[in-house]
């Protein structure tokens with residue numbers, strides 16, 4: 001079955017193809033929508049410094065570890081763990097579950113982006129003062145955001161059911177560079193607005209007094225989320241990677257691309273935010289409020305730029321959500337022998353229900369909570385604050401303690417052909433430092449966070465998975 005899996009799914013034709021796919025998975029709503037608002041909610045510069053520390057000391061090493069595990073086994077998440085050690089199947093299963101839950105809210109935001117692309121033309125920018133209120137009204141409406149979410153999800157289904165990423169990859173190749181250019185342009189506009197200086201010092205002058213245990217957990221979770229780590233996505237992508245590819249340099253490239261987009265988004269947004277007097281802690285609406293306001297100041301061309309921006313954001317989101325859906329579909333195909341189309345339809349039908357609940361939790365269902373939070377936050381916090389970090393920790397323990405060091409070295413250095421002087425340092429990080437670091441951050445974060453019952457629920461899910469994993 002594993003053989004057919006490898007044939008049935010695409011293989012990276014070129015280094016560029018792989019890089020685009022991996023970077024496409026990494027760069028998404030996490031960088032442009034989530035990173036700026038988390039920065040705003042966690043106090044600005046200090047959060048960014050901690051985030052960069054998480055990327056450098058944890059994210060980069062885990063990225064390389066996931067690529068190595070994937071390429072070595074040639075299998076997707078669950079299979080890769082299982083092939084090495086059956087007791088570890090649950091760690092792969094946790095990844096699949098994470099992908100599933102992230103898809104319980106990601107398409108909702110993808111739908112917002114799609115909607116804003118159209119709304120840019122239909123008058124959103126005409127009344128700059130009303131943009132903030134408009135967003136609140138839009139996402140809490142009972143029907144309209146659902147329609148956009150369904151359209152967004154349908155595009156995902158279409159792509160994954162076909163099993164080809166051709167179209168989206170082609171679009172990505174044009175729109176991703178365009179996104180970079182647009183951001184550079186946005187940054188210039190933003191920093192030249194009157195009052196922009198306050199925004200720059202907000203993100204570049206860390207205020208350490210606002211840092212708590214939660215800040216670290218938020219930064220760590222965001223690092224995993226943004227880099228698509230801790231859930232087997234990069235294991236799966238690595239499994240299609242050619243034996244000649246240089247893993248450390250690919251890992252570095254993907255991480256650099258991802259981080260640069262996140263930083264550009266922050267540098268574009270915060271100066272404008274202060275210039276327009278928006279609250280830094282405005283939350284999930286930040287990009288949807290501040291960016292249209294910048295464009296609205298520009299008259300006619302602003303409309304065009306706004307359309308391109310939200311189109312690019314939608315494409316960035318699509319290349320990520322497709323990878324999320326693919327992780328779940330690949331599991332059902334590989335391990336349960338399900339046919340691709342069937343797996344895609346069944347999975348996305350359930351995701352659609354979760355997304356409906358998430359979207360409605362912004363309005364009609366706002367009074368309804370589970371573990372003290374609405375559905376949207378439930379899926380978000382559960383994955384980003386627990387599952388991904390624990391998933392990353394499990395991967396580090398697995399690689400450090402359950403895989404053969406010599407074999408790993410052969411894999412990472414392509415049997416000695418690639419020189420990787422930092423191998424020992426990397427191995428030490430993965431084996432000792434990262435598991436302890438994540439455990440400490442998770443512990444302090446969980447004890448500081450308000451949603452304790454949700455955290456306990458999440459941990460219980462992991463224990464239950466570990467107990468029943470033999471069946472998976």
Ligand code: PHE
Nearest residue numbers: 026028029030225226228320
């Ligand atoms: N990294 C993606 C983003 O930033 C989200 C994602 C998480 C995708 C986990 C795949 C796996 O939007």
